[in-house]
Amino acid sequence: MNTDDLKIIAHLRQDSRRNLTRISKHTMMPVSTIFDRMKKYNKDIITKSTILVDFKKLGYDIKVNILVKICQEKRDPLKNFLESCLSVNSVYRINNGFDYFIEAIFKDMMQLEQFNDKIDALGAELKQVHYILEEIKREEFISEPDLVDMI
Amino acid sequence: MLNGKEKGLIVALRRQDSQNIMNVSKTQEIPKSTLYDIMHKLQKTDILRHITKISFEKIGFPIKIFFVIRTEIQNREKLKQFLITQKNVNNIHLVNNQSSFHVECIFKNQKEAEEFLEDLEEQTPLTQLSVYNLLDTIQEEKFLTQETHFE
Numbered sequence: 001m002n003t004d005d006l007k008i009i010a011h012l013r014q015d016s017r018r019n020l021t022r023i024s025k026h027t028m029m030p031v032s033t034i035f036d037r038m039k040k041y042n043k044d045i046i047t048k049s050t051i052l053v054d055f056k057k058l059g060y061d062i063k064v065n066i067l068v069k070i071c072q073e074k075r076d077p078l079k080n081f082l083e084s085c086l087s088v089n090s091v092y093r094i095n096n097g098f099d100y101f102i103e104a105i106f107k108d109m110m111q112l113e114q115f116n117d118k119i120d121a122l123g124a125e126l127k128q129v130h131y132i133l134e135e136i137k138r139e140e141f142i143s144e145p146d147l148v149d150m151i
Numbered sequence: 152m153l154n155g156k157e158k159g160l161i162v163a164l165r166r167q168d169s170q171n172i173m174n175v176s177k178t179q180e181i182p183k184s185t186l187y188d189i190m191h192k193l194q195k196t197d198i199l200r201h202i203t204k205i206s207f208e209k210i211g212f213p214i215k216i217f218f219v220i221r222t223e224i225q226n227r228e229k230l231k232q233f234l235i236t237q238k239n240v241n242n243i244h245l246v247n248n249q250s251s252f253h254v255e256c257i258f259k260n261q262k263e264a265e266e267f268l269e270d271l272e273e274q275t276p277l278t279q280l281s282v283y284n285l286l287d288t289i290q291e292e293k294f295l296t297q298e299t300h301f302e
Binding site: 001005006009012013014015016017041044045046047048049050051052053054055057058059065067079082083086087088089090091092093094095096098100101104105130131132133134135136137138139140141142143147150151 | 152153161164165166167168169196197198199200201202203204205206207209210211212217219231234235238239240241242243244245246247248251252253256257281282283284285286287288289290291292293294295297299300
C-alpha cells in the first residue's frame with residue numbers, strides 16, 4: 001500500500017460516493033488508474049460502503065456501549081441473540097476481562113431495560129453499560145486525504 | 152419523523168451505499184429524482200454521511216484497541232482536544248460515566264500503541280485507563296439495514 005493508495009482510500013473513507021474525477025484532480029492520478037485500483041480494493045480491502053446516521057435525529061435517543069463478560073459455554077447463545085437483535089448495531093469480541101463489546105441503539109429506556117434483562121438471562125457474569133452522551137469522532141482514521149503522509 | 156420513502160432510502164444505503172441510485176429506485180419503487188431530493192435533504196440536515204469501511208488489517212494496521220479513559224472533570228476538555236488531534240484515533244465517544252471517553256484506535260504495531268499510551272498518560276492525569284484489544288468483528292453498522300428496524 002503506497003501513499004497514492006492511501007489517498008484514494010482516504011477519499012472513499014471520507015465519502016463513499018465521491019466521484020472519480022474529483023479524486024483524480026486531488027491525487028493527480030488518471031481516472032482509469034483510480035478505477036482499476038478501486039476495483040481491486042472492492043475485492044479485497046473494502047468491507048462495506050454504508051451511511052452513518054445520526055440516530056438521535058431519527059428519534060433513537062439512547063445509544064449505549066455495553067461490555068459483557070460471559071463464560072465460554074454461554075458465549076454462543078449470547079452471540080446468536082446479539083446477531084438477531086434489531087437494536088444491536090455493532091458487536092466485537094474483546095479481551096482483558098470482558099468478552100463482548102456491544103453498541104446498541106434504542107428509542108427509549110424501556111427497550112434498553114428489556115435488552116439488559118435478556119443479556120442477564122443469557123448468563124452475563126459481568127456487564128457495564130455506558131450511555132453515549134456525545135459522538136466526538138466517528139470513522140475518521142484514514143479519512144483525510146491531505147494527511148495520509150503522516151500515517 | 153421520516154416518511155416511508157426516506158426510511159426505504161436509509162435502509163438501502165445503510166446496507167450498501169455504493170449501489171447505483173437506479174437500483175435503489177427499482178427496489179424501493181421510488182423515482183430517481185425523489186431519491187436524490189431525499190438524499191440531499193438528509194445530507195443537508197447532517198442526518199447521514201457516506202463512508203467506506205475497510206479492513207485496516209489488510210492495509211497494514213492489524214492492531215485495533217478500544218480504550219475506556221477517565222479523567223477529572225477539569226481535565227476533560229484538555230483530554231478531548233488531545234484525542235481529537237491523534238492520527239490513530241478512529242472513534243471517540245463521551246459517555247456518562249464520570250467524564251469517561253470511549254476511544255477506538257488503529258495501530259500498525261504494538262510499539263505504536265505503546266507510544267500512543269505514553270503520550271496519553273503524559274498529557275493528562277487519568278483516573279482510569281482500561282485497554283481492550285478488539286479480537287474479532289462479529290457485526291458492524293447493522294442497525295437500520297432492514298425495514299423492520301423502524302418498527
